[in-house]
Amino acid sequence: MLSLVEIFSQNLKTVRKNAGISQEELASICGLHRTYIGAVERGERNISIKNIEKISAALNVKASFLLEEQK
Amino acid sequence: MLSLVEIFSQNLKTVRKNAGISQEELASICGLHRTYIGAVERGERNISIKNIEKISAALNVKASFLLEEQK
DSSP states (O other): OOOHHHHHHHHHHHHHHHTTOOHHHHHHHHTOOHHHHHHHHTTOSOOBHHHHHHHHHHHTSOHHHHTSOOO | OOOHHHHHHHHHHHHHHHTTOOHHHHHHHHTOOHHHHHHHHTTOSOOBHHHHHHHHHHHTSOHHHHTSOOO
């Protein structure tokens, strides 16, 4: 069973790639650091709800979608 | 428009009350502090994804549900 950190990091990577934007571009839109986005995508960070909100807004998806295990 | 912190805190309070458990009981199940749960329910804390996971598991709901604006 995947942890919520793993679900979020996988969804983030998939949605970002499908949107055709780089980690650098996403970081710039969010006002977060490129290395932070990379660490989040590798499941290395215990991301906060406010940063989840920034990232989901930047990707134009619902935060709840990024936390939902995709079939 | 509600912030994600507000959506989460409202959903948490609603789901906890519907489950018929107190903040103290929820805190005990989660291994978190009662005053922390109270602060989260008042939207005062920038909760982390790992604590979102603990709380949703304790309440037996999906984390994504707690982050979704309820109609």
